[in-house]
Amino acid sequence: MPFTITIDGERLSVPAGTTILEAARRLGRDIPTLCHRDEVEPVGSCFLCVVAVRDRPGLVPSCVARVEDGMEVTTDSPEIRAARRMALELLFSDHPGDCEASCTLACPARLDIPGFLRHVAAGRPEAAARLIRRRIPLPGALGRICPAYCERACRRGQRDEPVAICAMKRHVPDREQQEGAAWLPERPEPTGRRVAIVGAGPAGLSAAYTLLSMGHACALYEARPQPGGMFRYAVPAYALPRDALEHEVEVIRRMGAEFHLNTALGREVTLEELRARHDAVLLATGAQADVPPGCPGAQAAIPALRFLEEVATGRRTDMAGGAVVVGDGQEALAAARSAVRLGAQPVTLLSGLSRARLTRQPGAQDAAEEGVTFETDAELVSLRQRDDGAVECAVRRPGGEMTLVGECVIAAGSRRVDVRGPARWGLEVEEGALSVDDAGRCRGAPDVFAAGEVTLGATWSVRAVAGAVGVAASVDQYLRGEPVVGERHLLCVRMGRVEPAVLEQLCRGYPETPRAEPQKLPAESRRGDFREVRPGLCAEAARQEARRCLNCDCRARDNCKLRIYGTEYGADLHRLDGESRGFERDDRHPELVYESGKCISCGLCVRISAAEDEELGMAFRNRGFGTRVGVPFDRPLSEGLTRATARCTEACPTGALAFKPEEVTG
Amino acid sequence: MTEVTEQSARQTGGAEQAVDLDAVDQIIERHGRHRGAAIPILQAIQERFRYLPQAALERVCERTELQPAQVEGIATFYSQFRRRPVGDHIVSVCVGTPCHVAGADAITESLMRHLDIPDNRDTDEEGRWTIEEVPCLGCCSLAPVAKIGERFYGYLTRDTAPRMLEHFLQTYGGRDADEEPPGRPGGRQEDGELTEIRLGLDSACIASGSDRVRAVLLEEAQRLGAAAHVRGAACAGMYFQEPVVEVLVDGHSFRYAGVTPGVARHLARRHLRGRGLLARGKAALLRAKDLLTSDSAWTEPDDHTLDSRDPATNAFLAGQKHLVMEGAGRLDPDSLDDYEAWDGYRALREVLVERTPEEVIEAVKKSGLRGRGGAGFPTGQKWEHVRARHEDTKYVVMNGDEGDPGAFMDRMLMESYPHRILEGLAIAAYAIGAQEAHLYIRAEYPLAVRRIRRAIRQAEERGYLGKNILGSDFSLRVNIMQGAGAFVCGEETALLASLEGRRGMPHYRPPYPAERGLWGKPTLVNNVETFANIPWILRNGPEAFAAIGTERSKGTKVFALVGRIKRGGLIEVPMGIRIGEIVDEIAGGMQEGRIFKAVQIGGPSGGCLPASLRDVKIDYEELTQHGAMMGSGGLVVMDKDTCMVDIARYFLEFTQNESCGKCTFCRVGTRRMREILERLCEGDGKPEDIELLEQLANRIKGTTLCALGQSAPNPVLTTLRYFREEFEAHVEGRCPAGLCLALIRYEVTDECNGCTVCAQACPADVIEARPYEKHEIDQDTCVHCGSCRDACPRDAIILRKD
Structure with a gap:
């Protein structure tokens, strides 16, 4: 005898024994679930699937609740959404790990760095190129001049040296260029727009x-x-x-x-x-x-951008006499180092910063090696064009006053x-x-x-x-006529700077190897020409360097249900923070990685491995908040999961059990 | 002998142990190979080896149907099981509600410090002592309580706790328990000059020392050559004056309360008559000797006399109504003859002869009896549901997994009235059509298990259980299963999972056990007290039962009445009695100097009602309306020195520890609530914490898989409802009750004359001894134990709450 029930006002007839979740699916309503899997008995663990049933107090887990004749169900309401959001927030509060690698999050372009490094490590530069250009379409340029926030966040750097991400990034288009290729992505049909x-x-x-x-x-x-x-x-x-x-x-x-x-x-x-x-x-x-200096006689200085453009277009090919560059940003250093190469002598950089700060700027070290002199803590008071064409710069410093003279004074103010x-x-x-x-x-x-x-x-x-x-x-x-909302990213769980115990977990299996550092051109030979100062890496060196990446990103990054629903329901990752389990990574199984910190205790792997008659399988351990899933008797994962490996890994709703990327061996 | 040397990686002690696998095989032989035997097998292994050696577990997997995943799962789920060896002796410190309120934390801390056990371990270096905290030993009037094996120690303090260890070794020679008490000496004398002495021998009574009293009485009886019959009596619940001894001689009854071994000796000499001239002469001489040697010899027993007009006893008993406790103080739990003399098994006989199962169910329905385990579901209806299932195999399960800290009603019922329970159980089985019953008794109740086991044997011998009961077609096999330490197994689906050898994790209902229960068969699960009511109902008729109580709550309820009251113990009161009557009349009001503040009803699932609600009636619906819950019978009376935030924290901690971990809101949600409460008690609370706490509590309440999670927020919600100002004070860094250690300070006033007693009393060396100068307490290192204030002879040290 079938039952007649109502779901969100719609009536339908279902056989007795059907769960509310199954009934809702027949109406095309997809209630979110984490611990549910069609081929396994439902247990009602995650409580994401809650719905409201008339005359029943509270909310009901639809995956285990069976329909009753005349039942009235609501699958969506502000209360239901709030409950689902809280369930997600509770799960997130006990979920250490990184959805995206810390380098990716440090990159303003959110480049999938571990992803492209895995391609390089596997000898697939074309795939690497396509992956990189999805976020950074000009990798050859940026891989040479970017300040590399990613390397500062690189976890490898907590152990020995960060991965040479920038160098790896330019290596790919360099290869492409060498081979005369253009590794273009697959494109859809032209839209006509x-x-x-x-x-x-x-x-x-x-x-x-x-x-x-x-x-x-x-x-x-x-x-x-x-x-x-x-x-x-x-x-x-x-x-x-x-x-x-x-x-x-x-x-x-x-x-x-x-x-x-x-x-x-x-x-x-x-x-x-x-x-x-x-x-x-x-x-x-x-x-x-370019904003000119605000001092008297400013017109005697050449704007840095104009100077650099003249150099770039070949309109200025050599310089005689000395040059003074006023400023301390990248344009100022570029102007100074170009002047050196054009023959100016001496070249002085006049900066209001302290010596310590100035020398920390990217390029400042190279400039000093090339012979640029720094005058720091200095303020330009005025400029005066002399009759002989040279320009006098009146400078005030803590020690007193001084005058610098140059055939050419270049002013690098802030760009606007x-x-x-x-x-x-x-x-x-x-x-x-x-x-x-x-x-x-x-x-x-x-x-x-x-x-x-x-x-x-x-x-x-x-x-x-x-x-x-x-x-x-x-x-x-x-x-496309869609709402214009810009890019939407999935939320990101992140660990930030990690404790030594966690670092140890991440580094296991990665031998200590030095960072690849290609040889800079020696300083003397740099003065004369505009040849590239920093060459790239050769293919073999690049492959080795790529293998230094610890693959901190979550293996389930793109198909983690917790992440997807968390984003959909607007979960606040830290609202319900409290004590949480530790991060653990076990990658000794040939096919999969087990990160117990990401487990939500849904029990799917426990049930599936039992159904597959695994000798050991996975088991629940302990009770309550301390519940953990692992192989019984502390045996290794490779003994625990043999024939059930694929099913368990596919069923895992988070990144706890995930397939290893093929590129990562061991 | 097969031996395997094992060095468990999990041991911090690192001791190697040789595991006798033959013993394991024998255990398997005894319990069977099927999955359902899992927990008994592990319990037997643990009893043999004192923990669960890895090699033994692997052997079990090899030789039975048990899978490693199952074994790992249950070996780590239940608190009873240990994966590491324990010390020679285990000291169990009770942290039940009354003990907590009386300062159990200090006891544990004192023992750990005395034995030099670091925070992350529980056993001392030499492996002699293991300290563990247990939810409730059920001796709440003696709070704080600890036990070593089956030796109980009450009224412990920070100072006396370490001395308990020495006392145990000396007095008992390190023996955890005595052998089964010998049979009754003396026997019946034909000359009819039998003196009968009765005293309570339940766990709580024993904890008060009644076993020693009994030993003395027997000793004296032998010495005097007297014909005396010293026997146990069903608990009368008067824990405030246990041990109570009743002497029946020549048709007269003499009762004495608070009897110590010394008093017992004099008692014996006063009442026991030796047999024969020689014995009598000797006795007279002994009495004379007593007279001459001390004055107090005669006054002592008199001081303990319980006159039948004794106001305290009367007040305690007057408001009660004993239905399940019929025969209290009289009935010998070990005697089937006694039970029969009290109309025992008459109901079963009548039912089998005169009534159909349907008629029995009708009677139970008419009586209005509701489940006494806490939920209060109409019992008759439940029986009807099971009866209605058309299945050949059905089960009856008795839920004896009483886990509420501070509740020991069911324990008393099992220890004092085992036959009554069995009778009720048998009638239920007959009514629903079951042939097999399982009694699930909590691990921590070994005496209850022994008494019930003996009662089953006696009942079977006399035809009240087993095949063809009393010559009818009805047969009932009764098994006992001991819980392995999981409060959640009081939830019926978790209990059934446990019986099936699985982790005690509940599942969503429906389907209810009535439809699909143990091994998938229709199962009736009822609480101990529920079954205990059945014989009375059938003997006296459902109308008589329904005449007691209120419109929707019929009959009586047993409560464990504890707290800072004058008279605590176990009471059975009619439904509808007001809280005020219980506190003021039965309990006699608060102890000297204490002020009634609140009453906690229903344990960790219940709520706290303020003193202003003293007119609220004990009634399922009325209690729920006010935010509390009938629960299984815990009733803790609190005074002004109780911090309600701490109480909320305490109950949350308990429930949180016992969560099975399956569903998100309970597993993580209650944890977060607990953390907020801990922060509040430590002075780290933020203003948003109260709102977040409420949000979590309200959401968790409606969104969990079972009643544990659903009711876990109740203590928090009621304390927030009635004592919100205390929470707000904690956010501001104050504890109005002066309890939360982080929020109080001890200060030396100007009354100090520099006697240095406080400095000497301080266990943490926080006060510098400065003779003749005003002393000072270093607030940075003070542990807030209060020893200095207790020691100060001039009351110069005060407790500051602001």
């Missing part, structure tokens, strides 16, 4: 790659004669060789990008025209306004966005940058987006690239 990207600098190029990979057509409008933006016109060739940059652009060209060079917005083409001719416009015009542009285009400006909403859309212009330094202000290029990739996702949503 066209996007205009204004500016072919790091942000514009990155947005183009991303949108092209999604199937849209892209036309880049670049004011300068060549694409590259800051990468070409501000980063000297000794840091980013021209051919490497060309290769990056070539890849994007091969993706189908159209380039309109020497075309400036507001000059050769207007915003209205672009909006009319394209389905969406993305502004990536950068922050290229030229806000006159946006104003002319009718767009809002906020705090010295183009104003956009959280998804990167310009206010009041639904089809106009902006990314990179034009919205962020002058910053590290990796942020501009990351921002552009993110906004490209918004453009894609817009083009």
